[in-house]
Amino acid sequence: MSVIGIAGAGAFGTAMGVVLAQTGREVAIWAHEETFAEEIRQRNENARLPGVKLPENVAITSDIDDIGRSELVLLTTPMQVLAGMLQTHGGRLSARAMVACCKGVDLATGRGPVAIIAENCPATVPAVLTGPSFAADIARGLPTALTLACADPGVGAALQEQLSTPTLRLYRTTDTVGAELGGALKNVMAIAAGIVIGTGLGESARAALITRGFAEMQRFARAYGAEPETLAGLSGFGDLVLTCTSTQSRNFSFGVALGKAQYFDPEVTVEGAATARAVAAIATARGIDMPVTQSVAHVIDGRRSISEAVKILLSRPLKEE
Ligand SMILES: NC(=O)C1=CN([C@@H]2O[C@H](COP(=O)(O)OP(=O)(O)OC[C@H]3O[C@@H](n4cnc5c(N)ncnc54)[C@H](OP(=O)(O)O)[C@@H]3O)[C@@H](O)[C@H]2O)C=CC1
Numbered sequence: 285m286s287v288i289g290i291a292g293a294g295a296f297g298t299a300m301g302v303v304l305a306q307t308g309r310e311v312a313i314w315a316h317e318e319t320f321a322e323e324i325r326q327r328n329e330n331a332r333l334p335g336v337k338l339p340e341n342v343a344i345t346s347d348i349d350d351i352g353r354s355e356l357v358l359l360t361t362p363m364q365v366l367a368g369m370l371q372t373h374g375g376r377l378s379a380r381a382m383v384a385c386c387k388g389v390d391l392a393t394g395r396g397p398v399a400i401i402a403e404n405c406p407a408t409v410p411a412v413l414t415g416p417s418f419a420a421d422i423a424r425g426l427p428t429a430l431t432l433a434c435a436d437p438g439v440g441a442a443l444q445e446q447l448s449t450p451t452l453r454l455y456r457t458t459d460t461v462g463a464e465l466g467g468a469l470k471n472v473m474a475i476a477a478g479i480v481i482g483t484g485l486g487e488s489a490r491a492a493l494i495t496r497g498f499a500e501m502q503r504f505a506r507a508y509g510a511e512p513e514t515l516a517g518l519s520g521f522g523d524l525v526l527t528c529t530s531t532q533s534r535n536f537s538f539g540v541a542l543g544k545a546q547y548f549d550p551e552v553t554v555e556g557a558a559t560a561r562a563v564a565a566i567a568t569a570r571g572i573d574m575p576v577t578q579s580v581a582h583v584i585d586g587r588r589s590i591s592e593a594v595k596i597l598l599s600r601p602l603k604e605e
């Protein structure tokens with residue numbers, strides 16, 4: 285039986301490993317540090333996904349060769365380390381398809397995961413798995429629906445079959461650009477929504493922010509040739525709603541902490557921060573109007589206070605919706 289390889293032993297990689305193993309398949313999860321791999325093996329649990337025991341058919345390894353010959357590899361590292369990881373290890377991965385689960389835009393290059401996979405692993409077919417799904421929900425077997433995007437329709441259909449489970453329902457598209465941008469941009473909006481709630485601006489303001497944030501996401505994605513339907517689907521609108529309204533979201537919680545001027549653990553993965561900076565820079569260079577994203581980038585870099593950012597957003601010229 286073929287092994288499903290998972291590169292990145294965080295909450296999401298572990299949750300995917302658990303749910304896929306429940307269908308009887310062999311899964312190998314690669315951690316980049318042996319000490320962490322050993323800790324997971326000892327406890328039969330990953331501290332990044334507490335309370336979830338690993339089934340017997342999930343192996344934890346720190347040897348990239350243990351996932352090297354997998355037919356299929358899920359890439360579950362944070363976005364900002366994806367390029368470095370594939371530059372180092374991509375040559376050892378011979379998978380026919382690699383499915384990026386990370387959400388964001390690479391700050392150094394302005395690229396999404398598909399372009400990074402294509403550059404580092406040209407023989408593989410890149411795909412994207414994204415949508416509204418907290419790792420803890422997936423691992424607990426709660427119903428979850430995601431978008432599987434692959435430009436090759438045949439490979440996309442095969443991946444959809446391979447990665448769907450009784451609780452994880454995948455919808456298919458060939459629009460990888462729309463899928464990866466939806467997942468990247470919703471995290472920026474979640475930080476903004478968190479700031480709105482943290483500063484006490486209210487639920488009405490959050491609804492306005494989500495709606496105008498969605499308009500902004502669509503504008504940016506359109507400039508890259510994405511299909512509007514993709515943005516309106518699970519990978520865009522669906523994930524935007526989840527992440528902007530749940531305290532389970534790290535991006536939202538980071539925004540709340542910013543709004544309340546409270547400490548936030550820098551070790552926590554907050555993909556929207558680097559993505560806000562990356563997208564703001566691209567938007568400026570390409571003349572794409574992205575006021576919420578620009579404000580988030582300014583606030584997290586300390587170049588603007590939250591009250592200044594809100595004032596600027598509210599004093600923009602009145603226009604048609
Ligand atoms: N958690 C969730 O609910 C969801 C997450 N995602 C996405 O999945 C991606 C991963 O998130 P998540 O699993 O939550 O993150 P976590 O913070 O839980 O884990 C990230 C993992 O990546 C590891 N890592 C760090 N640097 C490297 C590297 N250079 N090479 C290999 N591994 C590395 C970390 O190891 P260490 O700490 O030991 O350095 C850690 O185990 C993100 O893009 C996120 O947006 C998508 C949907 C849901």
Ligand SMILES: O=C(CO)COP(=O)(O)O
Nearest residue numbers: 415416417418533534535
């Ligand atoms: O992407 C996610 C849900 O779909 C997880 O969101 P956070 O990274 O904000 O926790």
